Amino acid sequence: SKYVYAFAEGNRDMKDLLGGKGANLAEMTNLGLPVPPGFTITTEACRVYLTDGHEPAELAAQVDEHLAALQDAMGKRLGDADDPLLVSVRSGAAASMPGMMETVLNVGLNDESVQGLARVADDERFAWDSYRRLIQMFGKTVLGVDGRHFDAAFDAVKQQRGTDSDLDLDAADLRAIVDAFKAVVTEHSGRQFPQDPREQLDLTVRAVFDSWNSPRAITYRRQEQIPPDLGTAVSVVAMVFGNLGPDSGTGVAFTRDPASGAQGIYGDYLANAQGEDVVAGIRNTLPLTELEQLDPESYRQLLEIMATLERHYRDLCDIEFTIERGRLWMLQTRVGKRTAAAAFVVACQLVDEGLIDLDEALRRVTGGQLAQLMFPWFDADAAKDPLTVGMNASPGAATGAAVFDSATAVARAAAGERVILVRRETNPDDLHGMIAAQGVLTSRGGRTSHAAVVARGMGTTCVCGAEALEVDETARRLTGPGGVEVVEGDMLSIDGSTGEVFLGEVPVVDSPVVEYFEGTLDPAAEDAGELVRAVHRIMTHADSRRRLAVRANADTGEDAARARRFGAQGIGLCRTEHMFLGDRRELVERVVLAETDDERGAALDELLPLQRSDFIELFTAMEGLPVTIRLLDPPLHEFLPDLTELSVRVAVAEERGEPDEKDVALLAAVRRLHEDNPMFGLRGVRLGIVVPGLFGMQVRAIAQAAAQLRRDGVDVQPEIMIPLVGAVQELQTVAEETNAVIADESRRSEVPLDALVGTMIELPRAALTAGQIAESAQFFSFGTNDLTQTTWGFSRDDVEGSFFSRYLERGIFGVSPFESIDTDGVGRLVRLAVEEGRATRPDLKLGICGEHGGDPDSVHFFHAAGLDYVSCSPFRIPVARLEAGRAAI
Numbered sequence: 001s002k003y004v005y006a007f008a009e010g011n012r013d014m015k016d017l018l019g020g021k022g023a024n025l026a027e028m029t030n031l032g033l034p035v036p037p038g039f040t041i042t043t044e045a046c047r048v049y050l051t052d053g054h055e056p057a058e059l060a061a062q063v064d065e066h067l068a069a070l071q072d073a074m075g076k077r078l079g080d081a082d083d084p085l086l087v088s089v090r091s092g093a094a095a096s097m098p099g100m101m102e103t104v105l106n107v108g109l110n111d112e113s114v115q116g117l118a119r120v121a122d123d124e125r126f127a128w129d130s131y132r133r134l135i136q137m138f139g140k141t142v143l144g145v146d147g148r149h150f151d152a153a154f155d156a157v158k159q160q161r162g163t164d165s166d167l168d169l170d171a172a173d174l175r176a177i178v179d180a181f182k183a184v185v186t187e188h189s190g191r192q193f194p195q196d197p198r199e200q201l202d203l204t205v206r207a208v209f210d211s212w213n214s215p216r217a218i219t220y221r222r223q224e225q226i227p228p229d230l231g232t233a234v235s236v237v238a239m240v241f242g243n244l245g246p247d248s249g250t251g252v253a254f255t256r257d258p259a260s261g262a263q264g265i266y267g268d269y270l271a272n273a274q275g276e277d278v279v280a281g282i283r284n285t286l287p288l289t290e291l292e293q294l295d296p297e298s299y300r301q302l303l304e305i306m307a308t309l310e311r312h313y314r315d316l317c318d319i320e321f322t323i324e325r326g327r328l329w330m331l332q333t334r335v336g337k338r339t340a341a342a343a344f345v346v347a348c349q350l351v352d353e354g355l356i357d358l359d360e361a362l363r364r365v366t367g368g369q370l371a372q373l374m375f376p377w378f379d380a381d382a383a384k385d386p387l388t389v390g391m392n393a394s395p396g397a398a399t400g401a402a403v404f405d406s407a408t409a410v411a412r413a414a415a416g417e418r419v420i421l422v423r424r425e426t427n428p429d430d431l432h433g434m435i436a437a438q439g440v441l442t443s444r445g446g447r448t449s450h451a452a453v454v455a456r457g458m459g460t461t462c463v464c465g466a467e468a469l470e471v472d473e474t475a476r477r478l479t480g481p482g483g484v485e486v487v488e489g490d491m492l493s494i495d496g497s498t499g500e501v502f503l504g505e506v507p508v509v510d511s512p513v514v515e516y517f518e519g520t521l522d523p524a525a526e527d528a529g530e531l532v533r534a535v536h537r538i539m540t541h542a543d544s545r546r547r548l549a550v551r552a553n554a555d556t557g558e559d560a561a562r563a564r565r566f567g568a569q570g571i572g573l574c575r576t577e578h579m580f581l582g583d584r585r586e587l588v589e590r591v592v593l594a595e596t597d598d599e600r601g602a603a604l605d606e607l608l609p610l611q612r613s614d615f616i617e618l619f620t621a622m623e624g625l626p627v628t629i630r631l632l633d634p635p636l637h638e639f640l641p642d643l644t645e646l647s648v649r650v651a652v653a654e655e656r657g658e659p660d661e662k663d664v665a666l667l668a669a670v671r672r673l674h675e676d677n678p679m680f681g682l683r684g685v686r687l688g689i690v691v692p693g694l695f696g697m698q699v700r701a702i703a704q705a706a707a708q709l710r711r712d713g714v715d716v717q718p719e720i721m722i723p724l725v726g727a728v729q730e731l732q733t734v735a736e737e738t739n740a741v742i743a744d745e746s747r748r749s750e751v752p753l754d755a756l757v758g759t760m761i762e763l764p765r766a767a768l769t770a771g772q773i774a775e776s777a778q779f780f781s782f783g784t785n786d787l788t789q790t791t792w793g794f795s796r797d798d799v800e801g802s803f804f805s806r807y808l809e810r811g812i813f814g815v816s817p818f819e820s821i822d823t824d825g826v827g828r829l830v831r832l833a834v835e836e837g838r839a840t841r842p843d844l845k846l847g848i849c850g851e852h853g854g855d856p857d858s859v860h861f862f863h864a865a866g867l868d869y870v871s872c873s874p875f876r877i878p879v880a881r882l883e884a885g886r887a888a889i
């Protein structure tokens with residue numbers, strides 16, 4: 001096998017083999033950009049090493065060969081005593097894992113070559129500084145010495161010299177530090193710092209391989225759902241030095257602003273420094289634009305290279321570079337990470353620049369990014385006092401008083417205060433506090449931790465894993481970087497979209513993107529802003545591309561109207577149960593308590609006009625578009641008082657000798673209707689069959705509403721949907737009654753009425769017998785909430801706060817199957833039902849109305865499964881439109 005590639009042998013498409021860094025170094029080399037020569041050891045070599053416990057046998061010879069070529073190219077030998085070649089050894093996997101694995105610089109220095117380097121560079125201080133860096137990095141990374149021992153030794157010398165700046169140290173001081181560091185290595189690793197340059201190289205490569213399985217890399221991969229067995233590549237690159245004096249330096253840059261997408265030069269530069277100084281934030285960097293004064297020639301060349309890279313990659317790139325004595329070197333590039341806003345803006349800019357087309361622009365934004373842009377934001381212009389950055393676990397902007405336990409959160413929230421619940425990590429006992437809080441902040445745990453999963457489920461803003469925070473729950477305080485303290489009651493602001501945490505209260509503003517969708521902000525208006533214009537443009541393109549229609553789950557005229565503004569093409573699910581609450585509860589009680597058909601009929605007659613007006617409202621808001629009304633689904637006892645409460649009330653009244661007859665009857669009914677497993681009890685179509693007149697009343701209300709509006713010239717398109725059907729016989733029974741009622745109302749009103757009658761497919765049996773069910777159904781709508789519940793046997797009401805966080809942490813699934821469709825299991829039932837349903841009835845209309853209808857990955861699945869529409873909550877409609885467009889290109 002070929003385990004080593006010279007940069008000239010690779011290209012950017014070889015990320016799997018060469019890692020992102022190696023592939024892009026190769027690409028830049030072949031573009032003729034100034035990249036220091038080097039070679040990359042493949043991820044395959046790493047995989048062999050990790051599986052077999054040792055490097056593949058051919059590796060050493062292949063490294064020899066490439067090292068020889070590198071030495072020839074540079075005219076120097078690795079670690080040569082007179083004029084040493086030094087190399088950096090850099091990790092780089094196919095997927096970006098920033099800072100998770102190791103890199104060692106200055107490999108090749110030893111007690112002799114440091115002298116040679118000093119002579120050649122004519123800079124003794126520089127040579128000793130480079131050597132101490134090598135011992136420190138090698139000691140930590142390869143030999144596992146705790147970094148604090150090096151820091152202590154360093155500080156001791158600085159103290160002796162009476163300074164706290166590295167720059168005040170001279171060559172002799174750095175030489176003393178080298179001696180101290182070597183002693184640290186010997187003491188804490190049990191071996192001496194290796195003097196043989198090749199041994200240094202081999203040990204470092206192995207350490208980089210090993211760093212693939214460091215605990216933080218493993219945690220990161222789990223969170224980001226990166227497969228655990230890919231391995232990392234290792235790039236060996238000839239060193240260039242940014243710490244060779246004032247005409248040297250190092251920097252990072254973006255080809256446009258990764259925060260806003262604005263065009264321009266964004267980056268930081270640090271003179272007389274090596275790369276790790278910039279990243280570590282040890283010294284204050286300069287804005288990159290100041291390089292123009294310091295070194296106009298390098299600056300000009302850098303701008304030219306950035307333009308070349310953007311044109312070549314057709315995207316925003318980020319780069320790392322070093323200037324060695326006025327000569328510019330490119331050390332890294334990749335397509336740069338960016339905020340959600342920048343993703344939209346940059347994509348449209350690139351279209352305008354002719355680098356990509358609109359399809360490609362659509363590919364480059366995601367529904368997740370659009371969702372982020374729809375939450376309220378922290379005011380971009382407000383002054384902010386940043387505390388730290390954690391993981392962006394659940395989007396939104398939240399401010400409130402810091403509290404450190406759930407009881408306090410609940411108490412303060414009950415008193416009307418806004419609170420942020422701060423915990424080291426949360427557990428199921430924190431649920432009440434999480435519900436009460438505006439936001440949740442934890443110092444431990446990743447995006448699949450309990451806090452993250454539960455907060456996302458509740459739609460509560462959450463930042464997790466803010467590791468720089470020391471949370472002391474007993475003392476009710478947290479300590480941040482630099483010793484900043486926050487005690488109970490202090491205001492905090494957290495941004496769940498970016499992971500940022502701020503001290504104090506940052507003002508929150510409505511998202512202009514929502515104003516745009518609401519129709520209150522015209523994208524063509526002068527002051528609409530570049531972001532809104534970009535969102536409008538990409539949404540318009542998505543709409544022109546998508547095959548899936550998007551409908552809304554909405555139960556009120558108000559929700560329906562908003563959904564329509566957001567682009568809904570109808571209602572896919574009106575859950576009629578909400579119409580049975582409030583004042584109407586009493587009527588429902590009468591239906592339940594009725595002892596004769598007449599009594600029940602009378603109660604239903606009173607409900608009828610109320611339901612009719614509900615439907616008139618809904619049909620009016622959705623004029624000209626289909627409205628799917630689902631007949632009552634939940635068991636009737638959900639509308640009755642709680643068993644325990646009612647028992648107590650009855651007992652107390654009896655004790656007093658004043659029994660309330662109505663309560664006594666109610667209690668008997670509650671007992672009679674009580675179910676241990678109401679989810680699998682008397683609900684849905686079963687209710688329609690068992691409670692005479694109930695579904696009939698609902699259908700009559702629909703028909704009357706439709707007749708009245710049609711008479712007034714309103715275009716009404718009702719679709720009547722029967723829930724929880726498992727067998728065609730159930731559907732047949734209800735469909736016959738439904739059609740009879742419609743025919744009857746049509747006759748009475750003399751308005752021709754037609755309504756589609758269809759069913760939900762939300763039980764495995766319904767999916768498995770879809771071919772039969774389609775004989776009685778004009779449409780199917782997949783109820784993926786119940787279908788997931790019944791396929792997995794997971795209680796949808798209990799799992800999220802319970803064992804799911806453990807399942808996610810253990811990687812049993814990457815995401816909750818209630819959030820994103822389980823394509824293998826539940827999805828297979830969906831595909832089967834689509835195929836067999838259409839075989840029976842080719843014009844069968846197919847939709848989905850479970851929560852998955854607004855989930856990006858699920859939308860792609862439903863597109864591929866051949867459905868006609870997805871239906872989701874109004875706020876997620878733009879996301880579904882965008883993803884349906886992306887699925888179609």
Ligand code: PEP
Binds near residue numbers: 573
């Ligand atoms: C479903 O089960 O997916 C569904 C849409 O119905 P509900 O959530 O009301 O049970």
Ligand code: MG
Binds near residue numbers: 783786
């Ligand atoms: Mg359901």
